[in-house]
Amino acid sequence: MTDDLETRLTTLMRERADDVDIDLDVCRARLAAAPAPRPGRRFVAGALGLGLAAGLASALVIGNGWLPADRTTAGGPTVASFATGVATTGSHGAAALAGTWRIATMDGRRVAADADEGTLTLAESGWWRVDAGCVAVGGWFTWDAKTGGFSPGDYTQPDRMPPAKDESCYRPSILSAIWPGMRLLREGGDLRVVDGQDKEYLRLTRTAGPALFAPPRLSQLQGRYRVASAWLDGRLRTLPGSAAIVDLGVTNEELAAAFGPAECLWYQWTVGVKATGRFSETRTTGVADGFCRKPLAGSDAAAEQPFGHAQAVALATQGRLVVGGDSVAVGPDTVVLLGNTGEVLMTLSRT
Amino acid sequence: MEQHNRGAGASYMSMEIVTSDRVGIDPAPPARAPTIEDFLAAHGRALFRLAYLLTGTRADAEDLLHDTLVDLQRGWRKMAAAAAPYAYARTALMNRHASNRRRRSATEIPIDPVALPESAQPDPTARVDSDNALWQRLSTLPPRMREVLVLRYYEDLSDRLIADVLGIRPSAVRSTASRALAILREEKSR
Numbered sequence: 023m024t025d026d027l028e029t030r031l032t033t034l035m036r037e038r039a040d041d042v043d044i045d046l047d048v049c050r051a052r053l054a055a056a057p058a059p060r061p062g063r064r065f066v067a068g069a070l071g072l073g074l075a076a077g078l079a080s081a082l083v084i085g086n087g088w089l090p091a092d093r094t095t096a097g098g099p100t101v102a103s104f105a106t107g108v109a110t111t112g113s114h115g116a117a118a119l120a121g122t123w124r125i126a127t128m129d130g131r132r133v134a135a136d137a138d139e140g141t142l143t144l145a146e147s148g149w150w151r152v153d154a155g156c157v158a159v160g161g162w163f164t165w166d167a168k169t170g171g172f173s174p175g176d177y178t179q180p181d182r183m184p185p186a187k188d189e190s191c192y193r194p195s196i197l198s199a200i201w202p203g204m205r206l207l208r209e210g211g212d213l214r215v216v217d218g219q220d221k222e223y224l225r226l227t228r229t230a231g232p233a234l235f236a237p238p239r240l241s242q243l244q245g246r247y248r249v250a251s252a253w254l255d256g257r258l259r260t261l262p263g264s265a266a267i268v269d270l271g272v273t274n275e276e277l278a279a280a281f282g283p284a285e286c287l288w289y290q291w292t293v294g295v296k297a298t299g300r301f302s303e304t305r306t307t308g309v310a311d312g313f314c315r316k317p318l319a320g321s322d323a324a325a326e327q328p329f330g331h332a333q334a335v336a337l338a339t340q341g342r343l344v345v346g347g348d349s350v351a352v353g354p355d356t357v358v359l360l361g362n363t364g365e366v367l368m369t370l371s372r373t
Numbered sequence: 374m375e376q377h378n379r380g381a382g383a384s385y386m387s388m389e390i391v392t393s394d395r396v397g398i399d400p401a402p403p404a405r406a407p408t409i410e411d412f413l414a415a416h417g418r419a420l421f422r423l424a425y426l427l428t429g430t431r432a433d434a435e436d437l438l439h440d441t442l443v444d445l446q447r448g449w450r451k452m453a454a455a456a457a458p459y460a461y462a463r464t465a466l467m468n469r470h471a472s473n474r475r476r477r478s479a480t481e482i483p484i485d486p487v488a489l490p491e492s493a494q495p496d497p498t499a500r501v502d503s504d505n506a507l508w509q510r511l512s513t514l515p516p517r518m519r520e521v522l523v524l525r526y527y528e529d530l531s532d533r534l535i536a537d538v539l540g541i542r543p544s545a546v547r548s549t550a551s552r553a554l555a556i557l558r559e560e561k562s563r
Contacts, residue, residue, distance in 0.1 A: 027558060028526065031511075034504050035426055035527040042431055044421035044438070049413060053442050300436070348432075 047164045047173045119144045119165060119206060123213050123226035128195045130222070140196035142226060145351045149299075149360065150174065154196040163200075170205035170216075198223045240272045240295060243350075243357060247370035250356075268370050270357070277350070299349040299360075407453055409446050416459050420466055426523045427470050429512045437473065441466040463528070464538050467520065474516050510557050518553035521546055 122143045125133045140154040150163045164173045198204065199215045204223070207214045215224040247268045271278040278292045294302035349360045357370040420441070424434035444465055445452050455461035511519060517539075524535045525546075532550075536543040 027554060030504075030507060031522060031557075032526045034507055034511075035523065037504070038508065039422035039426055039527065042422060042425045042434070044417045045435075046413065046417060049417060049421075049435070049438065049442070050410070053409065053413070053439065053446070296439075302436070 050164055119208075119213065122229045124229045125196060125224055126212060126227040127225040128223075141229060142196060142199050149349070149351060150200065152196055152200055165206065170207045172200070172204050172206045174200045174202060195224065199226070240275065240277060243270050243277060243352065244272050245270060246373045247357060248373050249368060250371040251369045252367070270370075295350060299351055301348055301350070407458075409442060409449065409452075412445070412452070412458060412462070413442065416462065419459065420462055423463065423523065423528065424466060424470070426527055427467075427520060437466065437470055440473065441469045444469060467524075467538050470520070471516075507557070514553055514556060518549055518556070521549045522553050525550055 122141050124141050127133060140152065143151045143153075144163070148163055165171065166173075199206070203218060205216050205218075207216060209225075211228065213226040214222055215226065216222050247270060249268060269280040271280070275294055276292055277295050296302050351358045351360060356372070359368040359370075417438070421434060421438050424437040424441075425431060428434045428437055441462065445462060452458060452461060511522070514522070520539060521535060524530045524538060525532070530538070532543045532546040535546045539546070541549075
């Protein structure tokens with residue numbers, strides 16, 4: 023017999039389940055970036071059986087709705103510049119867009135290169151981030167190389183709205199680039215942002231910064247890095263004077279980071295890394311605030327010495343620097359640690 | 374309010390093969406084997422919501438669903454040939470959930486949450502209402518109890534089917550559910 027608690031459980035679960043919905047774009051992007059299934063063994067009988075099963079399943083599917091009724095097949099107009107010469111090494115074609123872009127023109131008006139109007143960063147793994155002056159938003163995207171159609175998912179609300187006195191640093195125009203339904207079209211070395219009627223909103227050009235961000239190949243990450251920027255006091259700060267060092271080691275599908283000044287081990291951090299760059303699990307050990315507790319050389323003599331070599335970092339954080347994240351992307355001599363909404367938590371530069 | 378869409382696998386038990394000849398309309402598109410994309414479009418939402426009820430957070434549900442889809446993609450021949458694809462995927466998801474749970478309990482030491490920047494997104498479940506207490510109690514149940522309750526009260530499965538999905542005896546399902554409900558009642562009365 024169903025009692026009150028069981029009824030409440032049924033209702034509660036259904037309500038809570040209805041409160042969430044899958045983000046198909048994110049799911050597809052992650053699935054596309056997953057390792058390809060291994061090729062099957064070629065047994066004739068197996069192939070015949072598979073063909074028979076697939077044929078039967080297809081017939082059942084057509085009659086019963088595996089194929090969604092609202093599947094969109096119509097695409098935007100084909101753009102000539104995409105017909106040839108577009109490198110789409112990523113399984114969803116995002117490699118052609120990967121990199122950091124700056125506004126070159128806005129509504130036809132040329133924007134000075136040093137105007138700091140905002141940047142759009144697109145990673146091959148399907149992660150995007152927009153810096154619109156003081157505002158940063160991020161998420162995941164899918165992109166159709168044939169139509170230029172751009173489908174941002176997991177759109178995060180601007181988390182750092184400018185104070186009133188800094189309104190001049192807010193650049194809302196760049197946000198039009200990530201509006202659903204916009205198309206991103208390459209033209210020469212630029213990227214055009216147009217709507218469904220081909221009206222151009224923005225023209226973006228590559229910045230001088232790291233050109234490419236891609237899902238990590240772990241073997242390429244091994245090495246010693248300097249902390250170039252980090253999330254400190256609520257914003258991403260560049261740390262030009264930082265002497266903080268991260269030694270990245272790789273074992274199987276794990277990435278291990280030993281963090282500290284050059285001669286000290288300050289912080290150890292190990293994560294499992296999926297093909298998309300998402301971390302599957304995290305372990306941390308050896309956290310110390312402002313002191314070198316365990317010298318790398320193995321001697322106890324240097325224990326508890328002041329944390330002198332990374333003063334720029336230590337001062338900025340009152341002795342504490344956050345190392346963590348939910349995923350990793352890589353570029354030439356650069357590693358970027360990302361938070362769960364795509365925000366950059368730390369960039370590392372190879373020494 | 375959106376209609377609750379569950380138990381998609383059950384519909385396959387009575388499905389009918391309809392050809393273009395019979396319906397007398399334009400010829401159907403060429404038959405092709407279903408892909409994981411097709412499955413995702415048809416059943417992704419239901420599986421995601423099941424994953425959410427099992428894990429309690431959207432991020433964990435996304436990871437659980439992703440891992441399950443990768444598993445399914447690797448064994449797509451079995452999946453494509455399954456008579457009830459949703460039920461097959463549901464069992465795969467439950468297995469993956471159990472596997473993740475065992476692995477995480479052995480290896481994961483979470484970073485101190487205070488040390489990480491706050492998420493830019495508010496917690497969508499942070500509503501203050503009377504159901505929150507029950508939801509909270511549900512999240513503190515041992516994982517096996519939670520799995521049984523989700524399959525019984527959300528997926529609406531019989532104890533025998535739950536036993537099949539979880540690989541345990543029906544009597545174990547009944548006793549687990551009974552103990553779980555007792556815990557929820559006990560905490561409710563405190």
